[in-house]
Structure formats: C-alpha cells, structure tokens
Amino acid sequence: MDTSLFQIQSPRWLIVPYVANILILIPVCYSLIFSGTTAGVFEGRVANSDGLRILVASLYLAIVAASIGGLFLPEFFAPIILIQIFYKSMWLLLFIVPSLNNGVLVPAGISTTFALIVVCYPLFFWLASR
DSSP states (O other), X not given: OOOGGGSOSOGGGGXXXXXXXXXXXXXXXXXXXXXXXXXXXXXXXXXXXXXXXXXXXXXXXXXXXXXXXXXXXXXXXXXXXXXXXXXXXXXXXXIIHHHHHTTOOOOHHHHHHHHHHHHHHHHHHHHHTO
16 A cells, blocks of 8 residues: 555645644633633633633643644654644534534634634645655
8 A cells, every 4th residue: 555645755844834833822822821711712602611711722732832842853743733634624514514504603713713724734744745
C-alpha cells in the first residue's frame, strides 16, 4: 500500500497552522480563563457553564502547547492539526448546521473560524506532503 500521500516531505508548511493556532487561541484562552464566562468565545449563543468553560480552555491550552512544540518538531505534532480538523468538522456538522436549519442564531465568529480551519488546514497537509 502506497502511503506517500501521508508522508510529510516539506514540514515547513505545517508551521502556518501552528502559528495560526497560537495567534487565535492565546486570546481565546485568556478570555475563557479570566472572564469567568464562555460568552466571549460563543457570543452568548451557547449556555455558559464553568465545566464547559474549563473543558474548552483546557483543550485550547493543549492545542497551544502542541502548536508551540510544532514550531520545533512539525512532523511530531502534526496529529494535533488532524484532531482539530476532525473535532471542528463535527461541531460544524452536528451543532451549527442543525441550528441554522432550525433558524437558531449561531456564534458567527467561532463558526467562521472553524470553517476556515476545516477548509485550509488540510491544504497545508497536502502542501507538506509534496
């Protein structure tokens, strides 16, 4: 079986998603940890709870830490990018699409950011495999 599609030839392309993660998530983490609410992230469209806020902050801090590591070892930390593509796709498909279909207002900022990541991050994997 040829696995060349999944072999990273040019890891420098993975630096872009790592930098984007760091720039996007540091202010988000700050907001989640110090504001005491998820309203800044979810624009008041998702019910606030401390459990959700800490869970999301923990996930995002782990992504920031892995992204910092990815700046130095891009291939080793590449799975964090794949995890993001998957969980963001699921959130869009299982929460945002049904909400929109039911006429419910959705958090536009995070939804747009997630959609851009789901579309763009696979392109960086493709470029890295060339």
